[in-house]
Amino acid sequence: MTDYSPPNRVRPDRLQPSPEADTVTGHRHDSVVPLIRWSIMTADRAWPRLTGIAYGGDYNPEQWPREVWRQDVVLMREAGVSLVSVGIFSWALLETREGVFDFSWLDELLDLLHENDIAVDLGTPTASPPAWFFASHPEARVVTRDGVTMGFGSRGMASHSSPAYREAIVRIADALARRYAQHPAVVLWHVHNEYGVPVGEDYSEQSVRAFRNWLRERYGSLDGLNAAWGTAFWGQHYTEWEHVGAPAAAPSVVNPAQRLDFARFTDHQLRECFIAEREAIRAHATQPITTNFMANQSWGTDLWAWAREVDIVSDDHYLWAADPEGEIGLAIAADLSRSLAGGEPWILMEHSTSAVNWQPRNIAKRPGEMARNSLAHLARGADAILFFQWRAGRAGAEKFHSAMLPHAGTRSRVWREVVELGQGLGRLAELQGSRVRADVAVLWDFESFWAQGLEWRPSVDVDYAERVRAYYERLWRDGVTVDFAHPSQDLSGYRLVVAPAQYLLSVDDAERLNRYVEQGGTLVVSFFSAVVDEHDAVHEGGFAAPLHPALGVRVEEHLPLREGEKAAVDWRGERRLSADVWQEDLDPGNAEVVATYAEGPAAGGAAITRNRHGSGTGWYVSTRLSSTDLASVLDAVYDDAGIVPPRHPDGLEVVTRHGADADYLVAINHRAEPARLAASGVELLTGTRVPGALEVAGGGVAVIRLDARPTGGGRTTP
Numbered sequence: 001m002t003d004y005s006p007p008n009r010v011r012p013d014r015l016q017p018s019p020e021a022d023t024v025t026g027h028r029h030d031s032v033v034p035l036i037r038w039s040i041m042t043a044d045r046a047w048p049r050l051t052g053i054a055y056g057g058d059y060n061p062e063q064w065p066r067e068v069w070r071q072d073v074v075l076m077r078e079a080g081v082s083l084v085s086v087g088i089f090s091w092a093l094l095e096t097r098e099g100v101f102d103f104s105w106l107d108e109l110l111d112l113l114h115e116n117d118i119a120v121d122l123g124t125p126t127a128s129p130p131a132w133f134f135a136s137h138p139e140a141r142v143v144t145r146d147g148v149t150m151g152f153g154s155r156g157m158a159s160h161s162s163p164a165y166r167e168a169i170v171r172i173a174d175a176l177a178r179r180y181a182q183h184p185a186v187v188l189w190h191v192h193n194e195y196g197v198p199v200g201e202d203y204s205e206q207s208v209r210a211f212r213n214w215l216r217e218r219y220g221s222l223d224g225l226n227a228a229w230g231t232a233f234w235g236q237h238y239t240e241w242e243h244v245g246a247p248a249a250a251p252s253v254v255n256p257a258q259r260l261d262f263a264r265f266t267d268h269q270l271r272e273c274f275i276a277e278r279e280a281i282r283a284h285a286t287q288p289i290t291t292n293f294m295a296n297q298s299w300g301t302d303l304w305a306w307a308r309e310v311d312i313v314s315d316d317h318y319l320w321a322a323d324p325e326g327e328i329g330l331a332i333a334a335d336l337s338r339s340l341a342g343g344e345p346w347i348l349m350e351h352s353t354s355a356v357n358w359q360p361r362n363i364a365k366r367p368g369e370m371a372r373n374s375l376a377h378l379a380r381g382a383d384a385i386l387f388f389q390w391r392a393g394r395a396g397a398e399k400f401h402s403a404m405l406p407h408a409g410t411r412s413r414v415w416r417e418v419v420e421l422g423q424g425l426g427r428l429a430e431l432q433g434s435r436v437r438a439d440v441a442v443l444w445d446f447e448s449f450w451a452q453g454l455e456w457r458p459s460v461d462v463d464y465a466e467r468v469r470a471y472y473e474r475l476w477r478d479g480v481t482v483d484f485a486h487p488s489q490d491l492s493g494y495r496l497v498v499a500p501a502q503y504l505l506s507v508d509d510a511e512r513l514n515r516y517v518e519q520g521g522t523l524v525v526s527f528f529s530a531v532v533d534e535h536d537a538v539h540e541g542g543f544a545a546p547l548h549p550a551l552g553v554r555v556e557e558h559l560p561l562r563e564g565e566k567a568a569v570d571w572r573g574e575r576r577l578s579a580d581v582w583q584e585d586l587d588p589g590n591a592e593v594v595a596t597y598a599e600g601p602a603a604g605g606a607a608i609t610r611n612r613h614g615s616g617t618g619w620y621v622s623t624r625l626s627s628t629d630l631a632s633v634l635d636a637v638y639d640d641a642g643i644v645p646p647r648h649p650d651g652l653e654v655v656t657r658h659g660a661d662a663d664y665l666v667a668i669n670h671r672a673e674p675a676r677l678a679a680s681g682v683e684l685l686t687g688t689r690v691p692g693a694l695e696v697a698g699g700g701v702a703v704i705r706l707d708a709r710p711t712g713g714g715r716t717t718p
Helices: 066-079 104-115 131-136 163-180 205-219 222-229 256-282 303-307 326-340 369-379 413-426 446-452 464-477 507-518 545-551 630-641
Strands: 039-042 045-047 054-059 083-086 095-097 119-124 186-191 314-316 346-350 382-387 440-443 482-485 496-499 522-526 554-560 569-571 575-577 582-587 592-597 606-613 616-621 652-658 663-669 675-683 688-696 701-706
Touching: 054 066, 054 346, 054 413, 066 104, 066 413, 083 104, 083 186, 083 382, 095 163, 104 119, 119 163, 131 163, 163 186, 163 256, 186 256, 205 222, 205 256, 222 256, 256 303, 256 446, 303 326, 314 326, 326 346, 326 369, 326 382, 326 464, 326 482, 369 382, 369 413, 369 652, 369 663, 369 701, 440 464, 446 464, 464 522, 464 630, 496 507, 496 630, 507 522, 507 545, 507 606, 507 616, 522 545, 522 630, 545 606, 545 616, 569 606, 582 606, 606 630, 616 630, 652 675, 663 675, 663 688, 688 701
Parallel strands: 054 083, 054 382, 083 119, 119 186, 314 346, 346 382, 440 482, 440 496, 496 522, 522 616
Antiparallel strands: 039 045, 554 582, 569 575, 569 592, 592 606, 606 616, 652 663, 663 701, 675 688, 675 701
16 A cells, blocks of 8 residues: 655765766766765755755757857856756667767766856656667557557657666666766756656556556455456456456446556556666765656646655646636645645746647736746745746747747847846745645545546536635635645644545545544545545445544435536525535434535535534535635634634735744735735845835735744644
């Protein structure tokens, strides 16, 4: 079973540089002091040798002639760039034929960057194997669920179960680490790129064989497999391991337990590839190793498990242009990244200066938006602000993607804002290493997302991400800072835990939530939760049965609504709340009925309940309410949890980072009108004194070193 406890990043053996020279290539840097000087920010984690908030982005100089490289480093210094990611898509230029390496251009580049005081996050280029690899190993191509073999000419990974691919990634990672472990520019290693994007599940023969082996290890026997998958249904009972395959396209719906396990297997195989590269690097290098997650934007990897394997959490985040309030999705991604990091500072590895190129409508960022996006990540715990990419590419699929240095050059607004942001981050160096605290946790479970998203659920309108966003948005608008957590983690330090979409919940994790409430916690559970166990089998006792002690209710039947149908809820006889998509036939038992259905198939029945269990309270919301209508529910919940939400002016996002010597309030105004904020201290971006209140300009940002620490709750993220 996956261990979801917070990661322990104590690695004393990694705090000294390896004395070994590059014995493979003979490339040495004897004339310089070895790079690896660690800055230990806390007792349990190391950060690479970087001072202040790191700033920069992906750098792809192989697309440009040498004279452009020298122009680039001059402009990087002007912009305040301190860290660039290099080599992420350079496999074909580094290993020109199988086992034949050419590092000459990378030698020259790293030396140039070091001479200009620009640190390097050195990538392994394994996300995009060269043409020669697929020519030599056609069996390593990915096969889709429909049986289509994927071709070359795009980005993407080979079959993660291919022995040839695994041998090749270890070879290139080992060669890079041997050559550059002691290079003074390299402060961080960047393995692969965005695992699971665009290639996740693979249905090739190699993958099928690996899946069988994974299942043998997981279940031990065919009897165990048949029991877990419920193969008595539809006559799917297996008598030979060779008969077990991947859940490829079939005439009807494929066994959901099989599909859930294939998702777990895929995640496992991807992670094994990462670990293989990491260990090849670790044999020679002591710098920290990461890979870029896509928190809240790619769901194919279980990032709680991945977070235990990286030295530092890093994340790529891009605004969804169709979302008029993309800042809320950004905040979700940033809080999730910090939570995956166990509360430690993390790296924003990629975001965009303006428009991206891969959405249906790629909306350019307006003046000031880039800075707001960047500083919102900083506010929520990022100690590095990086972009894709440094210089806009002239050719290829991403030529319309924005960059720090755009096609329009240094006379552009984007460039001026890039320089201004670099200057601003330079004034915020003292925030490095400070932490964000939260009294509220929102449950986030990738396996539950995978399971809920399978076919033949009661309603296609019930969506995991939508419910997480709705509850998070309510908390965000109320000014409440949250962590994300897995239900298996210790939640005892939180006053309030919210479970917006916990469709899959094991009995053990349900017991943890029951104990959390019994011991004084406040729990809010949304509809269609605790329905199935880890095998996607309905719990004995029925829907939500494992949470009966905490919630006090029994769900007799799901009552989804027709498309577009609404059915109001009567809140305590005081007001009507608008609800849609879903109702349930509830037996409230001894729980207090707080709201009833005013109409619809459950009219007159309990809609929202509150249950005292031990010293705490469990709330159950059996219908879909908008973020606006959730305000009535959460106002009552806050009272139970002893939380007083700050409720800043509409559109003013405020987060506090807590340092060893001072606390820092970051205020981001997402509206055009100015907003007033009570605070006393020094505004670091301007150096001005804040005597008790500050007006944050429309579209503006303020970062205040507070005179006094806030009183009241708040806990350091585990």
